[in-house]
Amino acid sequence: MATVIDGKAVAAEVIETVKNASQTLQTETGVTPGIAVVIVGEDPASQVYVASKGRKARECGFHSVEHTLPESTSEADLLRLVEDLNNDPSIHGILVQLPLPSHIDESLVIQKISPEKDVDGFHVINTGKLTVGDIDEAFVSCTPAGSMLLIERVRGGDLSGLNAIVIGRSNIVGKPMASLLLAANATVTVGHSRTPDLPAACRNADIVVAAVGRPEMVKKDWIKPGATIIDVGINRIPAPERGEGKTRLVGDVAYEECSEVAGAITPVPGGVGPMTIAMLMANTVVSAYRAAGRTPPKF
């Protein structure tokens, strides 16, 4: 049976480091790390994430502001808010919650965020730095960064000689994940909906990162014995066995059956999700250190 990778516990360690670093910066320079979260519209799931980000930020001793804007907000108004936050010296990290309403161009808004405050790591300057291997200079997207920390715990920081597959090619998870694995010397395959034989490609992999958003897609017979599985998916599916109208969270991996073959696996919930929030706090404290002209801690 696979070892369960406890993302909640590792995230708590990261948060502890952030808290201490935040305290040190405050004492030595008087700078308090500040984060702004912007949410447009009333999507209840989004509200939950935003609330938990705010809670973690305060736990880290950050100055934390939330801007909740109506669904009808114009693109121009949102761009103006981002501009104001770019110019606000008390703010070191800006997160604009995605997805945005369809009348707003997401890319335009993300590229408006100052790269120095882009703690999501979505700006082309940051993705570009990651791609060319300037990892210490870049803000790396939080989910891949957190996934990589979990992989390091299991397999170490040098993945030479290991095959990795990333299933999913999104700009915010799949592509940056592939860059991080490559920088750690893994031999990387990026699989997606047009890959001819995804199960066969997956069976070659010592490390599997599933980030497609399809509930329990990765099955037991896709998994090489002993492989490390990182399940990025967070899918809410009906759970009639729990009562009428009830739901439960599952990943992109069929957890029970894959656990019988894998060497280590992340659960959902309690795996990658808490790491994502922890890395957002880590990026924010790093940004505040840079703004204060100090050498930031490493994560």
Ligand SMILES: Nc1nc(=O)c2c([nH]1)NC[C@@H]1CN(c3ccc(C(=O)N[C@@H](CCC(=O)O)C(=O)O)cc3)C=[N+]21
């Ligand atoms: N600009 C932007 N940046 C984001 O990072 C971003 C975003 N937009 N839009 C929405 C998604 C979603 N997201 C999650 C983070 C943590 C959990 C998390 O901690 N989940 C818990 C479970 C939570 C539950 O029980 O519902 C877990 O996996 O253990 C989930 C989802 C960040 N996102």
